[in-house]
Every structure is written in C-alpha cells, then in structure tokens.
Amino acid sequence: DAGITQSPRHKVTETGTPVTLRCHQTENHRYMYWYRQDPGHGLRLIHYSYGVKDTDKGEVSDGYSVSRSKTEDFLLTLESATSSQTSVYFCAISESYLASRPGANVLTFGAGSRLTVL
Amino acid sequence: GDSVTQMEGPVTLSEEACLTINCTYTATGYPSLFWYVQYPGEGLQLLLKATKADDKGSNKGFEATYRKETTSFHLEKGSVQVSDSAVYFCALSNRDDKIIFGKGTRLHILP
Numbered sequence: 001d002a003g004i005t006q007s008p009r010h011k012v013t014e015t016g017t018p019v020t021l022r023c024h025q026t027e028n029h030r031y032m033y034w035y036r037q038d039p040g041h042g043l044r045l046i047h048y049s050y051g052v053k054d055t056d057k058g059e060v061s062d063g064y065s066v067s068r069s070k071t072e073d074f075l076l077t078l079e080s081a082t083s084s085q086t087s088v089y090f091c092a093i094s095e096s097y098l099a100s101r102p103g104a105n106v107l108t109f110g111a112g113s114r115l116t117v118l
Numbered sequence: 119g120d121s122v123t124q125m126e127g128p129v130t131l132s133e134e135a136c137l138t139i140n141c142t143y144t145a146t147g148y149p150s151l152f153w154y155v156q157y158p159g160e161g162l163q164l165l166l167k168a169t170k171a172d173d174k175g176s177n178k179g180f181e182a183t184y185r186k187e188t189t190s191f192h193l194e195k196g197s198v199q200v201s202d203s204a205v206y207f208c209a210l211s212n213r214d215d216k217i218i219f220g221k222g223t224r225l226h227i228l229p
Contacts, residue, residue: 040221108163
C-alpha cells in the first residue's frame, strides 16, 4: 500500500480556534489533494498541490489555506474554525494527471481526519 | 464546468442479486472515468477505471463501460455479496489536475 498518513485522526476543537491537519506521504508523488466528505455532498475538493510551493484552490476553499514546503508534506489549516467545517477530511496523492501515463489520476487516499468544531 | 451525477442511495439488495449503479457525467473533451469504493471507517480506494471511449474497467467482479454517446459509466456486478456493502463513488478527471467526484451511493447487501 502507498504510504500516506494523516494526523490527527480525530480532533475536537472550539469555534474560532486555529486547526492544522497534516498529510504525509512516502511515495514521492507530485500531486496532493485535500477533500472534505459530508453527508449529501459526497467528496469535495478543498485545495490541491502540483508541486512544492505550488497549490491551487478547489471548489470549497473559503476558510482554508494550505502549504507544501516539502514533497512529502501537505498541510491544511483552518485559521479560525467554524461549525460548518465539522467534517471528515481526506488527503489523497497521485503520481500524474496525464492520461497517457500509467496510474494517471489514480488517487490513493489516507484514512481520514474527523474534525468536530463545537 | 465538469460534473458527475450518480444515482441516489441507499441501495439495498439481497445477496446474489444483480447490481447497477448509474453514473453520468458532463465534461468537455475526453475525460478518464473512475469508480472508487469506501468501506466503513476507511478512505476511498480505486475499484476500476477507463481512460477512453468503449473501454471496460473491471475488478473484483465489478465492471463499467465508458460510453461516450450516452456520457455514462454505470457500475455493474452480476452477483453481489455482503462484503460489497460500502459507499461507491463515480469520478472523472479531465485536462487539468482536478478530479471530480459524484455524491456517492451507499450499498447495503442483506444476507
């Protein structure tokens, strides 16, 4: 299995506090993604990265920021958590997006981080 | 923009029944199409994929055919097992780096 770990796996915090979720990979994959999963909404992309210091927004990026200072780490930060950010957060990695490449756009997911904002 | 629509769940079937989960997409060009499965308490994992029209992806008895004329990628299995109970997600990737998921379909298989 691909080496991808998320931390923390569970966190309970209060409204207004900052929260950082970490995704760590040992596969040296170029692409890393943060998704949130909510009932009735499925999986929605928050931010993604296509290289060190190269990131872009997804469809639900408001209230979130990311950083990628090393290939292996992709951090998701909630500067001031709100109750609407209570969710399960998944990190994913992929080797390439080019359809011609083997494994293109095949995502490998972490086990998820459950965040509760009170 | 690109989007994926899949049938609402939950879907409840008896063991050994036939399964079809519908998935249609909207996209320009020629996207790659995927089915992912999420077992309880776990992250998603790739079930099968197809990268061009008329390709058939298959794995663990599941199949899906990339139909460009109907913009569909329906998931099928001839005889389901209790262990197939999970949430199934249809997804597409297009010319950029983003991968778009449907909302997921929860499947319950009764013994």
